Amino acid sequence: xxxxxxxxxxxxxxxxxxxxxxxxxxxxxxxxxxxxxxxxxxxxxxxxxxxxxxxxxxxxxxxxxxxxxxxxxxxxxxxxxxxxxxxxxxxxxxxxxxxxxxxxxxxxxxxxxxxxxxxxxxxxxxxxxxxxxxxxxxxxxxxxxxxxxxxxxxxxxxxxxxxxxxxxxxxxxxxxxxxxxxxxxxxxxxxxxxxxxxxxxxxxxxxxxxxxxxxxxxxxxxxxxxxxxxxxxxxxxxxxxxxxxxxxxxxxxxxxxxxxxxxxxxxxxxxxxxxxxxxxxxxxxxxxxxxxxxxxxxxxxxxxxxxxxxxxxxxxxxxxxxxxxxxxxxxxxxxxxxxxxxxxxxxxxxxxxxxxxxxxxxxxxxxxxxxxxxxxxxxxxxxxxxxxxxxxxxxxxxxxxxxxxxxxxxxxxxxxxxxxxxxxxxxxxxxxxxxxxxxxxxxxxxxxxxxxxxxxxxxxxxxxxxxxxxxxxxxxxxxxxxxxxxxxxxxxxxxxxxxxxxxxxxxxxxxxxxxxxxxxxxxxxxxxxxxxxxxxxxxxxxxxxxxxxxxxxxx
Amino acid sequence: xxxxxxxxxxxxxxxxxxxxxxxxxxxxxxxxxxxxxxxxxxxxxxxxxxxxxxxxxxxx
Numbered sequence: 001x002x003x004x005x006x007x008x009x010x011x012x013x014x015x016x017x018x019x020x021x022x023x024x025x026x027x028x029x030x031x032x033x034x035x036x037x038x039x040x041x042x043x044x045x046x047x048x049x050x051x052x053x054x055x056x057x058x059x060x061x062x063x064x065x066x067x068x069x070x071x072x073x074x075x076x077x078x079x080x081x082x083x084x085x086x087x088x089x090x091x092x093x094x095x096x097x098x099x100x101x102x103x104x105x106x107x108x109x110x111x112x113x114x115x116x117x118x119x120x121x122x123x124x125x126x127x128x129x130x131x132x133x134x135x136x137x138x139x140x141x142x143x144x145x146x147x148x149x150x151x152x153x154x155x156x157x158x159x160x161x162x163x164x165x166x167x168x169x170x171x172x173x174x175x176x177x178x179x180x181x182x183x184x185x186x187x188x189x190x191x192x193x194x195x196x197x198x199x200x201x202x203x204x205x206x207x208x209x210x211x212x213x214x215x216x217x218x219x220x221x222x223x224x225x226x227x228x229x230x231x232x233x234x235x236x237x238x239x240x241x242x243x244x245x246x247x248x249x250x251x252x253x254x255x256x257x258x259x260x261x262x263x264x265x266x267x268x269x270x271x272x273x274x275x276x277x278x279x280x281x282x283x284x285x286x287x288x289x290x291x292x293x294x295x296x297x298x299x300x301x302x303x304x305x306x307x308x309x310x311x312x313x314x315x316x317x318x319x320x321x322x323x324x325x326x327x328x329x330x331x332x333x334x335x336x337x338x339x340x341x342x343x344x345x346x347x348x349x350x351x352x353x354x355x356x357x358x359x360x361x362x363x364x365x366x367x368x369x370x371x372x373x374x375x376x377x378x379x380x381x382x383x384x385x386x387x388x389x390x391x392x393x394x395x396x397x398x399x400x401x402x403x404x405x406x407x408x409x410x411x412x413x414x415x416x417x418x419x420x421x422x423x424x425x426x427x428x429x430x431x432x433x434x435x436x437x438x439x440x441x442x443x444x445x446x447x448x449x450x451x452x453x454x455x456x457x458x459x460x461x462x463x464x465x466x467x468x469x470x471x472x473x474x475x476x477x478x479x480x481x482x483x484x485x486x487x488x489x490x491x492x493x494x495x496x497x498x499x500x501x502x503x504x505x506x507x508x509x510x511x512x513x514x515x516x517x518x519x520x521x522x523x524x525x526x527x528x529x530x531x532x533x534x535x536x537x538x539x540x541x542x543x544x545x546x547x548x549x550x551x552x553x554x555x
Numbered sequence: 556x557x558x559x560x561x562x563x564x565x566x567x568x569x570x571x572x573x574x575x576x577x578x579x580x581x582x583x584x585x586x587x588x589x590x591x592x593x594x595x596x597x598x599x600x601x602x603x604x605x606x607x608x609x610x611x612x613x614x615x
Binding site: 157160171172173181185186188189192193213215216219220223227259260263266267268270271273274277282283284287290291295 | 566574576
């Protein structure tokens with residue numbers, strides 16, 4: 001059963017639409033759980049407040065990590081995979097019943113793991129490094145969730161095969177679907193690693209296996225833990241291209257290069273998991289350097305290609321619409337009132353300047369040592385997963401509400417400034433955490449001063465300022481997330497029905513007109529912005545090497 | 556449609572590879588399995604076992 005969208009003209013499989021809706025709803029629930037825990041954790045890490053006791057601190061670190069990094073992200077990505085493989089490709093869902101099986105497995109996994117954590121039976125944090133042992137149902141919950149997610153990925157490939165057989169698209173997959181295919185391939189790698197390590201750990205927790213080697217566990221677990229965040233990167237970049245198309249009619253100025261960048265992700269990005277073992281003595285420097293530098297830089301190159309290709313697609317389209325004056329008229333005349341557009345631009349900026357720069361610097365064996373296991377590391381991934389992926393997912397939701405849920409956005413004015421508020425909050429939070437880490441504050445630590453102990457530690461007094469800044473950032477980001485959740489819930493539950501394109505609050509732009517022949521650069525403004533980015537990156541790069549050199553006094 | 560394939564048009568090799576998602580899946584999994592997983596597991600497996608007396612003194 002299909003309906004034809006009266007706004008986009010897409011043929012929408014109603015089964016697929018229902019699955020997209022339900023997965024998206026559970027993504028929002030997971031995010032609510034994650035940010036509630038996050039707020040309590042922020043008020044605990046700041047020691048003058050110390051809101052939670054140590055037991056509940058580690059319990060909620062586990063709860064927050066699982067809900068934020070696994071459940072929220074993967075539920076949303078499954079919704080995205082179904083959207084990309086059926087709606088965008090104008091095809092049917094290959095096996096809706098299996099789609100529901102996948103969904104129910106994922107929900108069962110979420111419920112089981114969360115209940116066990118809150119009961120205090122698995123205070124093992126997201127990484128659950130052995131020999132820390134959680135309750136068997138905690139591991140079983142994660143396994144159920146992973147099996148459901150893997151099934152969803154298989155269904156995505158099934159949809160692609162139907163679309164290819166029925167020739168619902170041209171010679172190659174559209175770029176957005178191509179990016180989602182990249183995400184799905186990375187998901188296979190991720191979930192396979194998860195299965196390899198969680199199944200023996202589950203058996204170990206039941207007492208059926210005597211021992212799980214901690215070094216081996218860590219190696220394989222990070223194949224899940226880090227690669228799962230690379231699914232986000234591929235899905236996020238795909239959405240960036242999609243919003244460029246929807247908001248201004250933009251397409252990549254060189255689609256072949258953009259596709260090649262996605263292929264580089266498939267081939268090399270998962271090797272970056274080795275970052276987490278940079279101080280482990282069990283693996284050699286050759287293994288570390290190959291995986292985190294030489295091979296991984298090819299994935300970094302891919303990100304830099306996208307970082308140029310996405311803004312340049314906006315710029316090129318805007319110039320073709322006539323916003324051609326100077327270097328930045330395309331930017332000043334951009335549709336800033338469209339919250340999906342502003343969310344995506346802010347996500348690109350935050351992901352590049354905060355998450356990207358720190359990712360490369362912290363990923364090098366040498367400079368990693370300055371911040372390894374400090375709070376700078378979660379600060380880095382607030383700059384990737386939160387300001388990048390989460391803000392992007394929030395942004396595209398403003399399109400999903402009218403197109404998939406068929407409702408108008410309630411509180412549209414709030415929606416217009418929500419991405420800005422979220423960006424400011426997370427940027428403050430992330431940068432503060434990075435600076436705190438540079439000053440030596442450890443991560444996942446209830447009492448980093450060891451107060452009352454025989455060996456107390458006094459940090460540089462500047463840390464107090466950054467703790468406060470981090471709390472302010474955390475509160476702003478929490479409020480912005482709550483606003484987004486309320487907008488989504490009210491819109492989906494009580495929003496007026498959308499009837500045709502005139503009811504759309506967000507623009508859906510036609511394809512930008514053909515470019516006139518001209519000499520010079522296609523996107524000079526983006527080129528200038530790229531050079532600014534590279535300069536900032538170089539400054540941070542050398543600053544970190546300078547700090548590294550100052551760590552040891554060599555005579 | 557202008558991008559429709561003509562029956563006799565030869566598809567470039569790079570595009571054949573880039574459009575074959577099963578091949579890309581195979582390559583992605585293989586590279587990861589060889590360079591990260593197997594290489595790492597081999598290195599960890601070849602670590603010498605901790606001498607019993609040191610182990611006992613640590614666990615004491």
